[in-house]
Amino acid sequence: MLVSTNLRTPIGELTLIADEDILVASGFYGIENLKNRIFDQDRNQKIKYSKSIPIISELVEAYFEGDLNSINAIKVRQSGAKFSQEVWKALRKIPSGKTLTYTELAARAGSKAAIRAAGTACGQNLIAPIVPCHRIIKSGGAIGNYAYGIKIKEWLLSHEGAL
Numbered sequence: 001m002l003v004s005t006n007l008r009t010p011i012g013e014l015t016l017i018a019d020e021d022i023l024v025a026s027g028f029y030g031i032e033n034l035k036n037r038i039f040d041q042d043r044n045q046k047i048k049y050s051k052s053i054p055i056i057s058e059l060v061e062a063y064f065e066g067d068l069n070s071i072n073a074i075k076v077r078q079s080g081a082k083f084s085q086e087v088w089k090a091l092r093k094i095p096s097g098k099t100l101t102y103t104e105l106a107a108r109a110g111s112k113a114a115i116r117a118a119g120t121a122c123g124q125n126l127i128a129p130i131v132p133c134h135r136i137i138k139s140g141g142a143i144g145n146y147a148y149g150i151k152i153k154e155w156l157l158s159h160e161g162a163l
Helices: 031-035 056-065 082-092 102-108 113-126 150-159
Strands: 003-009 010-021 022-027 047-049
Touching: 003 056, 010 031, 022 031, 056 082, 082 102, 082 113, 102 113
Parallel strands: 003 047
Antiparallel strands: 003 010, 010 022
């Protein structure tokens, strides 16, 4: 059985879905949006609502309260192609307060030519902002897109000291 909770953050309500101590989904558009996108093995499980998810909720709250590295301790799992998995691993290695371009991300994920695939993996990331795709910007320095909107991306980057 999966567990979900909603956390109030300065940029809106963040929904979390976990399988015990592993976060499988996180986002700002509510549980239905996440349920429709999670991995099949997780989608078929019942989801029980809870006031909080032990450890995970506390670490996410600490992030929004200023402990920017707290989210690094959260275990995550999401389904995707091998290259997407490498992109998500590379995202988690970007320090808070730093940004990378899509080109740099593709190279760190193992294929410097796969810039579009790196962008696609960012767009398919189901565990934002814990898997921090918001730290990816365009090569010219423009902020780029974000599934939850530019204002949320700008807030996250500003919160982390990257803007």
